[in-house]
Amino acid sequence: MAQAPVGDDVWGEDPTVTHLQERAADLLGKPAALFVPSGTMANQVALLTHCNRADEVFVGEGNHSLYYESGAGSAWAGVSFNEVGRGGLFTAEQLQEAIRPLDQHFPHPRLVALENTHNRSGGRIFPQRDVEAIADAAHAKGLALHLDGARIWNASVATGCSTATLCEPVDSVSACFSKGLGAPVGSVLAGDTDFVERAHRYRKMLGGGMRQAGILAGGCLHALDHHIERLAEDHANARMLAQALSAVDGLRCDAAQVDTNIVVFEVTTRPARDFVARAAERGVKLAALDQSRVRAVTHLDVSAADMREAAQRLSGLT
Numbered sequence: 488m489a490q491a492p493v494g495d496d497v498w499g500e501d502p503t504v505t506h507l508q509e510r511a512a513d514l515l516g517k518p519a520a521l522f523v524p525s526g527t528m529a530n531q532v533a534l535l536t537h538c539n540r541a542d543e544v545f546v547g548e549g550n551h552s553l554y555y556e557s558g559a560g561s562a563w564a565g566v567s568f569n570e571v572g573r574g575g576l577f578t579a580e581q582l583q584e585a586i587r588p589l590d591q592h593f594p595h596p597r598l599v600a601l602e603n604t605h606n607r608s609g610g611r612i613f614p615q616r617d618v619e620a621i622a623d624a625a626h627a628k629g630l631a632l633h634l635d636g637a638r639i640w641n642a643s644v645a646t647g648c649s650t651a652t653l654c655e656p657v658d659s660v661s662a663c664f665s666k667g668l669g670a671p672v673g674s675v676l677a678g679d680t681d682f683v684e685r686a687h688r689y690r691k692m693l694g695g696g697m698r699q700a701g702i703l704a705g706g707c708l709h710a711l712d713h714h715i716e717r718l719a720e721d722h723a724n725a726r727m728l729a730q731a732l733s734a735v736d737g738l739r740c741d742a743a744q745v746d747t748n749i750v751v752f753e754v755t756t757r758p759a760r761d762f763v764a765r766a767a768e769r770g771v772k773l774a775a776l777d778q779s780r781v782r783a784v785t786h787l788d789v790s791a792a793d794m795r796e797a798a799q800r801l802s803g804l805t
Contacts, residue, residue, distance in 0.1 A: 737805025
């Protein structure tokens with residue numbers, strides 16, 4: 488990062504940002520890509536670029552753009568969300584049932600937004616056959632398809648499919664460098680050239696035009712070079728943690744449901760937030776998803792030994 492050649496990216500003059508955008512576009516199988524500070528900005532720029540105000544966006548239950556982006560979709564893009572299916576995943580048939588006919592009483596259906604892997608359901612992988620069928624159904628109705636691929640790298644490593652293959656059915660995709668890949672800052676939004684040109688203006692409107700951003704892009708390039716294949720270690724550590732937690736009285740954890748690097752378990756003896764607070768006192772950082780469910784995430788800063796230690800510390804909290 489310290490050695491990255493830089494320029495003014497607002498003027499398109501930062502060579503490291505340009506290189507990252509070209510590299511990311513190639514990996515995601517799209518003609519062009521745009522570097523942005525965060526995954527939330529990538530998703531919000533996608534909504535603004537695809538939609539008009541009062542349009543309807545179809546999402547899976549607990550979708551990040553609906554659940555974790557501070558209501559920005561309605562505030563900035565002016566869209567409404569329609570949740571489809573359960574647990575973050577859905578089928579083409581469920582999508583078709585949710586699409587209402589064009590009528591003055593209804594919002595105009597415009598976009599389908601998928602999430603792969605799905606954060607809130609525990610890093611679940613969206614089956615590719617369903618993505619392809621949903622794309623066919625959406626396009627047949629004149630709807631565009633956006634993929635929140637914040638953790639698309641995890642899905643690729645877990646399935647053995649290239650990121651380009653996973654993203655092929657969709658019109659746009661956001662991908663994050665600062666989660667499993669470990670870069671300190673940055674995401675990318677990819678699509679066709681016209682889409683990215685229009686998205687560029689919305690990035691500027693949201694304050695995402697950075698100057699010598701090559702310093703940040705350098706970290707993202709390092710992550711792409713060194714941290715993709717090692718995601719398999721995170722997946723193995725997550726399964727190890729899930730198996731250990733499944734044996735703890737007062738916790739319900741199904742290791743068979745762990746697809747990637749997120750473990751979601753249920754606390755049956757106390758409120759989840761109380762459990763999380765007590766875990767923090769023992770040096771284990773977790774997040775409460777609701778009244779009973781807790782999320783743990785593995786990453787490149789925690790080891791297999793850390794998983795065993797974390798399970799041991801959590802075992803006495805129920």
